[in-house]
Amino acid sequence: MSNESFTLSKEDWSLHRKGQQDQERHKEKVKEAIKNNLADLISDEGIIMSDGRQIVKIPIRSLEEYRIRYNYSKNRQPGTGKGGSQVGDVIGNGQPGQGQDQSGAGDGKGVDYEEASVTLEDIEEMLFAELELPNLVPKSNENIQVTDVDFRDVRKNGLMSNIDKRRTLLEAIRHSARNGSDKMMIRPDDLRFRTWEDTIEPDSNAVILALMDTSGSMGLFEKYAARTFFFWMVRFLRTKYENVHIRYIAHHTEAKEVSEEHFFTKGESGGTICSSAYDLALRIIQQDYPAGSYNIYPVHFSDGDNLTSDNEKCIKRVEEICKLSQMFAYAEVNAYARSSTLMSAYSKMQNPLFRKFVIREKSDVYRALRAFFSAAPEEGNTA
Amino acid sequence: MNVQEIEKLEKSIESMTQLARTCGLDFYPMRYEICPADIIYTFGAYGMPTRFSHWSFGKIFHRLRLEYDFGLSRIYELVINSNPCYAFLLEGNTLLQNQTVCAHVLAHCDFFKNNAMFAHTPRDMVERMSISAERIRQYELQYGRGTVESLLDAGLALQEHVDASVSGRRYRREWREQKDRERRGLYSEDRPSKKRSDYDDLWAIGDELQIESTFVEEQSTRFPLPQKDIMLFLIEHSPVLKLWQRDVLSILRDEMLYFWPQMETKIMNEGWATYWHLRIMREMDLLPEDSIEFAKMHAGVVLPSRTTINPYYVGLAIWEDIEKRWSKRQTPSSTASEGLGSAGREKMFEVREMENDISFLRNYLTKELMEQLDLYLYQKVGNEYRVVETDYEQVRNALCASRLNGGIPVILVEDGDYQRNGELFLRHAYEGVELDLKQLEKTLPYLYQLWGRTCHLATVVEGREVIFSCDGKRTQRKFV
Structure with missing residues (x-):
């Protein structure tokens, strides 16, 4: 240690990245937390009812740093006034702000509630990464589309504007090192060029038939679950696939095709005859979507409270639709685990294209999405 | 700060150092470093340039940095209690601001060196922390990042529960000496003629009273209780921690003990430094506009x-x-x-x-x-x-x-073998201020993680005694 009483220096700190590195780790943990909360997040009313562009605040538990602390809201705390403060003076409402002094690390006064702001895009990105249309097959070769170019290859010759500087330099360094010369020279042989390939994405030629039970027995929760599901389904299809047709069918004792807006907002009443919707679906398929050139995905939401005499017919129709489709999804919203007539009929079905799922609580919507839109059918809840 | 400004700063530091000495301030040799904002905020978040890595520091860093970017708050300086004393100055400060900061940190250093609370703090903590950080890094390589991170999560949640007091130190030392004496006495002084063997207790068979009394005695003297230093108690007595885990907890404990006096002297220390930067800057030859700037800065600090x-x-x-x-x-x-x-x-x-x-x-x-x-x-x-x-x-x-206690609730270990089941029993030394129950319920699982058996904590809520118990799966509360 030198005995100089002081030194003043200015170093280059540009390589000191510790704060940033740990900040990265923190971000990673936030992402993890979002992922773990997806099931609750996607059934959050704030999102479904929103215009789709808002930021959602979610409390992320794993990121709060818990300590044994005093309960400050129950405690009297000291402050300083401008002079002549009297008992009863109001000094503020809501949360008292923290002091301007930040220099004492570890002097943690004030409670540190961490809320992460998540945009809809963040959630979608994570949610949709897990989803895909199952059994998708190329149906016709005419509509092959080139959507993008992707630089994924490096070659020795190419356009000068696409030169890969880093690789070229690396080659040059290697070259001169091999030759034992201490002078580096870039030879023509060292040049490396980035080369692209066309990304070919076949037209999915997919059509989704969204069937929803709008009968009187569909209560608030049932409708909510169904709409949440379809909300995400539609967003998922529009984000990930081009040219996916979505047709909306609402039914009670009879079915009719409705607009998207009507489908999501209007309520109906009456009894339930599911086969009516299947009939309409079959008609739509036959008219507009020949099975030879379309991937067809009917998705049906109901509370399972079907007219018992209609069940026989339903099974027949579902079998028929299955023959034309890539998958038939049936989701039953059943919060009280009652035995439903429709599900007990469907549970006997063995068709591998038929997928069913029971939604008991809000967060099951997420599981239903995963169950229907994954390559292999997952074990869903069965009644 | 450009080169001319740095030269000017160096000159004024020289005269300020001189002035501070004549006023009676007594400080270590000073090492001033001019750093960019990112670095100052990193040090601010970690509390020390060389501290180990953890996401929670990254989180603080991000917050500080954000507040700086939005102009909400500003760290002017950072000073380390060490010999020589390191002071980090913000590159973006004006010359006058950095002059003030230099005067300010001289007084901080004087305080570190001379205040009794700091007498036991190691003055080479920069190097120690750097070695500790390297050790933790090695553990990460050896046992996996996730494992180490989860241990640090738990350790950091409880790190404030140490005993920095002189009396606590003395009590633990005396207790240990006493135990040593007892052990030695048992083997030599008490029965110098008799040879000890593993089977000696056989002679006591039938003498139930004696067996019972020795058993009871052992129970009560196995740990020095009650003990405020929960970290030390875990390090010494936890039945589940591996050696490297105890090492990591000791690192956290040592660092907390080092920071502790700063928490206990915040008002004094900052007041002292402010008093002196005011006195020293008054003696400096300032241009009128600089005087105004200084007055502004000082007014901001004491707002x-x-x-x-x-x-x-x-x-x-x-x-x-x-x-x-x-x-x-x-x-x-x-x-x-x-x-x-x-x-x-x-x-x-x-x-x-x-x-x-x-x-x-x-x-x-x-x-x-x-x-x-x-x-x-x-x-x-x-x-x-x-x-x-x-x-x-x-x-x-x-x-x-x-x-x-630095504004932190005092929690005492009351029993390390509660219900004869190796369970841990803690008590909050309630003095009229209740604990934040939500925080408490979330902290207990960390305690469980480090103790490995059910942990209990007794406190008072609305005038009634409540025991919180965590068995690793859930935390329950029970009114007594």
């Missing part, structure tokens, strides 16, 4: 807050009051009535050596001064925060209580 205690503001006021009051009680030995060598200054130097925040407030915050500062207590009443107390003694007592 009082309606909702918290600004340590710079309250500390400075108490120090100046001490000087004023003792200067009046002129003793014959001192000559000057004000400033250097006066009785007021003598008293100040004595106080800076002997006191911590609690004794400082209790001994030197007078009724007149409190009225002048307009100190009060406030509380949430309905939807608003209202002033609820302005009485001198009440406010002073509450102020002292809020500084007690």
